[in-house]
Amino acid sequence: MRLSTYSDYALRMLMYLGLKRDGLATIAEVAARYRVSKNHLMKVAYELGQAGFVETVRGRNGGLRLARPPEEIRIGAVLRFTEADSALVGCFANTQEDPCPLVPACVLKGALNEALQAFFATLDDYTLADMVKPRRSLSELLGLPAGVKPLPAAEPV
Secondary structure, X not given: OOOOHHHHHHHHHHXXXXXXXXXXXXXXXXXXXXXXXXXXXXXXXXXXXXXXXXXXXXXOOOEEEEOOOHHHOEHHHHHHHHOOOOOOOHHHHOOOOOOOOOHHHOOHHHHHHHHHHHHHHHHHOOEHHHHOOOHHHHHHXXXXXXXXXXXXXXXXX
């Protein structure tokens, strides 16, 4: 399975915001650090906000921040959102476009679906907090202050 550029940018944006927990980040800032299109990131930021992963703050000193602690953001959930059409083969979509004659007796479809579910289940074991654990190294690579300390973990409810 290959992730879309959209998913790649979404994960990168979340990681950046996870590293920069001391303040807001702008789309232009994130785009510059990753050397990617600001226009693409605008759509990603908007949709991550709609999904509840990112919070936007409007105004002159506005920007983006995580909508909840990194420990609560599961990578599997992010990818289920960003990869809405994760069909590995055409018959997953159950459309009549180019129907495969093997569908009534096909075992491959079941095996591929099982593999896809295992992929997401594995990623459900990881949180955004796990992805930014090498905080100092990642911060240095992105030109962020290395001394940024993580916020304390959220208290269980």
